[in-house]
Amino acid sequence: MTAVYEAHHELWDETRGAEIIAEHASQEGATLVVLHALQEAFGYVPEAAIPMVARALNLSRAEVHGVFTFYHDFRHKPAGRHVLKLCRAEACQAAGGEALAARAEARLGVSLGNTTADDRVTLEPIYCLGLCATAPSAMLDGRLVGRLDEKRLDALVAEAQR
Amino acid sequence: MSMRLFVSRDAGAVAVGADEVALALQQAAAVRGVAVEIVRTGSRGLYWLEPLVEVATPHGRIAFGPVSENDVPSLLDALAGNTPHLLRLGATDEIPWLKRQTRLTFARCGVTDPRSLGDYRAHGGYKGLERALSLGSDATLAEVTASGLRGRGGAGFPTGIKWKTVAQAKSDRKFIVCNADEGDSGTFADRMIMEGDPFLVIEGMTTAAITVGATKGYIYIRSEYPHAVEAMNAAITAAKRGGYLGDKIDGSMHSFDLEVRVGAGAYVCGEETSLLESLEGRRGLVRAKPPLPAHRGLFGKPTVINNVLSFAAIPFILAEGAKAYADFGMGRSRGTMPIQLAGNVRHGGLFETAFGVTLGELVDDIGGGTATGRPVRAVQVGGPLGAYFPRGLFDTPFDYEAFAARDGLIGHGGIVVFDDSVDMRRQARFAMEFCAVESCGKCTPCRIGSTRGVETIEKIMRGERVSENLAIVEDLCNTMKFGSLCALGGFTPYPVLSALKHFREDFVPAPTTLQAAE
Ligand SMILES: Cc1cc2nc3c(=O)[nH]c(=O)nc-3n(C[C@H](O)[C@H](O)[C@H](O)COP(=O)(O)O)c2cc1C
Ligand code: SF4
Ligand code: FES
Numbered sequence: 148m149t150a151v152y153e154a155h156h157e158l159w160d161e162t163r164g165a166e167i168i169a170e171h172a173s174q175e176g177a178t179l180v181v182l183h184a185l186q187e188a189f190g191y192v193p194e195a196a197i198p199m200v201a202r203a204l205n206l207s208r209a210e211v212h213g214v215f216t217f218y219h220d221f222r223h224k225p226a227g228r229h230v231l232k233l234c235r236a237e238a239c240q241a242a243g244g245e246a247l248a249a250r251a252e253a254r255l256g257v258s259l260g261n262t263t264a265d266d267r268v269t270l271e272p273i274y275c276l277g278l279c280a281t282a283p284s285a286m287l288d289g290r291l292v293g294r295l296d297e298k299r300l301d302a303l304v305a306e307a308q309r
Numbered sequence: 310m311s312m313r314l315f316v317s318r319d320a321g322a323v324a325v326g327a328d329e330v331a332l333a334l335q336q337a338a339a340v341r342g343v344a345v346e347i348v349r350t351g352s353r354g355l356y357w358l359e360p361l362v363e364v365a366t367p368h369g370r371i372a373f374g375p376v377s378e379n380d381v382p383s384l385l386d387a388l389a390g391n392t393p394h395l396l397r398l399g400a401t402d403e404i405p406w407l408k409r410q411t412r413l414t415f416a417r418c419g420v421t422d423p424r425s426l427g428d429y430r431a432h433g434g435y436k437g438l439e440r441a442l443s444l445g446s447d448a449t450l451a452e453v454t455a456s457g458l459r460g461r462g463g464a465g466f467p468t469g470i471k472w473k474t475v476a477q478a479k480s481d482r483k484f485i486v487c488n489a490d491e492g493d494s495g496t497f498a499d500r501m502i503m504e505g506d507p508f509l510v511i512e513g514m515t516t517a518a519i520t521v522g523a524t525k526g527y528i529y530i531r532s533e534y535p536h537a538v539e540a541m542n543a544a545i546t547a548a549k550r551g552g553y554l555g556d557k558i559d560g561s562m563h564s565f566d567l568e569v570r571v572g573a574g575a576y577v578c579g580e581e582t583s584l585l586e587s588l589e590g591r592r593g594l595v596r597a598k599p600p601l602p603a604h605r606g607l608f609g610k611p612t613v614i615n616n617v618l619s620f621a622a623i624p625f626i627l628a629e630g631a632k633a634y635a636d637f638g639m640g641r642s643r644g645t646m647p648i649q650l651a652g653n654v655r656h657g658g659l660f661e662t663a664f665g666v667t668l669g670e671l672v673d674d675i676g677g678g679t680a681t682g683r684p685v686r687a688v689q690v691g692g693p694l695g696a697y698f699p700r701g702l703f704d705t706p707f708d709y710e711a712f713a714a715r716d717g718l719i720g721h722g723g724i725v726v727f728d729d730s731v732d733m734r735r736q737a738r739f740a741m742e743f744c745a746v747e748s749c750g751k752c753t754p755c756r757i758g759s760t761r762g763v764e765t766i767e768k769i770m771r772g773e774r775v776s777e778n779l780a781i782v783e784d785l786c787n788t789m790k791f792g793s794l795c796a797l798g799g800f801t802p803y804p805v806l807s808a809l810k811h812f813r814e815d816f817v818p819a820p821t822t823l824q825a826a827e
Contacts, residue, residue: 175608178590179573183532204590217592218573220532236494237689240739241652241727242680274576274743276533277497278321279725280356280650280657289535293324 156190156225163188164196172203178214182221191222227262227269229307232286235259235272238279247283247300248272254304268307311344312388313365317419319352319504320536321497326377327360333381334362341385351505353419354659355406363401364388372401406656406675411637413625413645414618415661418505423540426547429508435553437624441516442561444627446476449520453623455631457643462488462579462616463691463720463796465642465709471613474603475521478611485517485526485565486588486607486614489541490572490579492531493692495651495723498659499617502647503530503537506621507544508553511567513620515558516627517613518565526565527607529584531572541569576693576747580795581614583749594749595795616721618647639665642708650676652725662707669703672726683728687812689736691720693743694800696807697736716807718800733812737782738766740804744789744797754789755798761785762805775817779809 157163167188171181181200185192192215201211215221233239233248252258255270262269278284281293287303295303316322316331331347338345353361358374362384373384373396380396387394398404412418421428429435441449454469475483487510491499503510514526530538545567548554556564570588572578578587582596585607606612622644626634635643642664648671650657655677672678672688679685687697696717698705705711712719727736741762748756762785769778786802793799809816 176588176590179587180570180590183571183573210591213592214590218575220572220574237693237736237739238495238652238723238725240736241725241731243653273533275492275494275496276320276324277491277500278324279495279497279652279723280654280659281321281325281359282652282657284324291320291324291536293321 157188159189159193159195161195161199164193164199168196168199168203177204178206178211179218182215182218186221190225194223228267229288230269230271231303231307232271232273232276233259234274234276234278234282234284236275236279238275239283242282244283244295247295247297250297251300251304254301255308263308268304311346312338314345314347315350315363315365315370316347317352317359317361317505318349318423318536319359319501320534321356321501322352322359322361323536325356325359325375329378330360330362330376330381333378334385337381337385341389343385343389348422349424350421351418351423352501352659353401353407354415354501355404355656356658357656358398368400370401372398372404374398406658406660409675410661411645411663412661413634413637414509414621414647415502415506415659416625417509418502421506423505423507424543424547426508426544426551426553429506433628434508434624435512435559437627438512438516438519438553438559440627441519442559442563446520446522449516449627450476452627452631453520456622456626456634457631457638457641458619458622458626458634459642459709460616461618461622461646461721462581463493463718465719468615468619471603471615472517472521474601475523475611475613478604480611482525482608482610483521483523484607484610484612485514485521485523486585486602486612487514487526487528487617487620488579488581488584488614489528489530489534489537489617490584491534491617491721492576492579493694493721493723495689495725496649496692496721497651498647498649498722500534500537501659502617502621503534504540507540508548509621509624510541510617511544511548511554513623514567515553515565516623517615517620519558519561519563521611521613523613524564524566526567527588528567528569529572529578529588530569531579532574538569538571545569576743577749577795577797580797583795584614585612592749594751595797597794618721637663639663639706639708640710642710646707646719646722648707649723650726651723653679653681653728654726655680664708665706667703668698668705668707668724669700671707671724672703676724676726679726679728681728681730683730685726686729686731687727687733687736689725689727689804690723691718692723693740694718694796694803695720695723696803697733697811698807699811701811716810717803733808733815734766734770737805737808738763738770740801740808741766744801748797749795752792752794752798754792755794755801758785758789758792758798759801762789762801769816779816782809
């Protein structure tokens with residue numbers, strides 16, 4: 148139940164990509180749906196998929212590229228093995244989230260928005276997970292964690308590094 | 310007979326261990342040979358008590374919380390012997406924090422199994438839709454209008470008028486869109502109701518559909534809410550199977566189909582026209598109004614777009630009558646508001662109550678002050694575009710007009726509490742930074758002004774030409790206020806200017822003042 152978005156990804160493959168695109172292309176306004184499906188399968192949206200999406204949806208390459216870059220969620224390259232997202236929005240700030248974010252950066256040796264050199268952990272900011280009454284909050288590969296404190300954060304970081 | 314236990318499956322409860330507690334209960338009970346049935350409900354919204362475990366008794370449910378895995382053996386002992394337990398809270402319905410509320414929208418949340426259509430029906434579900442079907446479109450519109458319901462997404466526009474506009478529009482197709490983008494920090498009511506009572510949202514949307522003559526609906530949920538996406542999808546499947554979606558809804562001549570679409574991490578897509586662009590598969594650029602979505606909305610067709618809580622208020626209004634709803638509230642703010650207490654607060658959670666309660670009651674009395682135990686210094690009301698209020702304004706009643714009169718807004722009803730360690734310069738800087746990151750880029754004041762705002766506040770933080778730079782920030786705010794197409798650029802000045810006005814001492818510190826601790 149917690150593993151809604153698990154990080155098991157396939158390697159990019161054109162035939163598989165085409166299959167995924169075809170599966171969703173007939174819906175109205177399908178661009179985001181298709182991009183989400185590609186990212187869920189491959190962990191990112193490969194550059195090579197953009198013209199394929201454009202062709203399938205009868206759009207220009209520039210249009211699809213424009214949509215892809217507009218939204219914070221879509222990645223152009225794979226993330227690290229684990230993705231640790233820390234909430235940086237106001238309720239989490241009020242509960243000490245900023246100090247925890249700094250601690251995570253120090254422990255992992257990367258700043259928010261980056262991946263560790265060994266490709267193990269991508270550390271990202273997120274703006275509200277809707278857990279604002281049990282702030283500060285985090286998400287590790289789709290698993291939610293509330294009431295974050297130094298101890299819980301350190302455990303999460305250690306888990307992500309494994 | 311087996312013992313019935315209730316543990317929430319709400320994301321907020323799961324984030325603090327509800328899944329582990331449910332599993333431990335199951336396993337420990339099996340070892341003891343005790344038959345238990347664990348129902349995974351939504352959350353009651355008393356988040357400081359999550360994970361909350363309830364047990365059914367002949368006299369109603371008894372609650373325990375916050376329960377950790379380690380508490381499970383002693384909890385089972387107490388349940389078996391009916392003996393006292395440290396975490397025992399007594400009858401759930403008698404917990405003062407819950408008892409003081411007026412739960413019209415959240416009546417079932419935390420009580421029923423959100424996966425069960427049967428449970429929903431057994432607790433009064435679909436009575437509203439049935440009444441709307443028997444009333445017909447005009448009388449239903451009259452009920453919604455008479456209830457005084459105003460959009461709960463932030464702008465407070467009368468829902469009845471919106472629906473009427475779409476009902477009167479002539480078109481081959483019309484759409485119902487539910488705005489479940491809930492991007493405001495400090496808000497989680499949409500998430501809770503989608504996870505805890507998803508059929509309620511479906512019933513509200515279906516009522517809108519049959520009333521205005523729409524046949525297709527979308528729920529646009531932010532990607533940060535995977536549990537809500539799952540819950541809504543499961544409920545849609547169940548409603549279809551039960552004849553409440555699809556053709557001939559509830560035996561009537563109406564058909565209505567519903568689909569979940571997931572956002573992709575853009576705050577501005579909560580703005581209704583940006584959301585429609587996104588649903589159509591484009592960049593979330595805000596559209597100029599007119600035309601209103603009610604005239605030309607999704608795919609150019611007349612569209613009702615409402616917040617989750619607006620749709621969720623509808624079934625009560627129809628089942629119990631407009632007057633039953635409108636009897637609550639003050640002034641032009643009728644009915645109840647699910648208020649969300651968040652941040653550094655002792656009793657954080659969802660508190661549904663009639664409009665009119667004061668900010669001070671909410672923060673000090675209901676919220677219990679800060680979680681850190683330090684004095685409350687500031688509260689931000691209404692998300693990242695909402696103003697910061699000092700204690701001096703705690704007499705403000707929770708009401709659209711009263712907040713506007715004090716240069717604030719109630720927005721989606723979120724209240725974020727800060728203690729006295731807050732540095733208001735940082736909060737002002739963050740408001741500008743957030744606007745810069747999330748701007749859709751269409752207007753210069755929003756796109757460029759916010760970036761300049763960040764730079765200028767940073768100069769103030771470094772003590773550079775403070776009074777000149779403060780004047781520049783105020784000037785920038787005015788430009789953004791009046792030169793922005795939507796409220797992202799237009800309302801970012803609220804948190805910034807309120808911080809400047811009410812917490813001036815943080816910006817122009819007296820020479821001897823110590824810096825607030827980081
Ligand atoms: C930047 C911005 C973000 C918004 N975010 C949301 C949101 O997340 N949810 C929402 O319901 N309304 C949001 N709104 C308000 C919507 O534009 C719109 O007023 C609302 O969907 C109408 O529904 P209602 O009448 O039921 O409130 C936002 C507005 C702006 C300007
Ligand atoms: S104010 Fe900002 S977010 Fe709104 S339309 Fe203009 S640029 Fe876009
Ligand atoms: S602000 Fe961090 S979860 Fe809402």
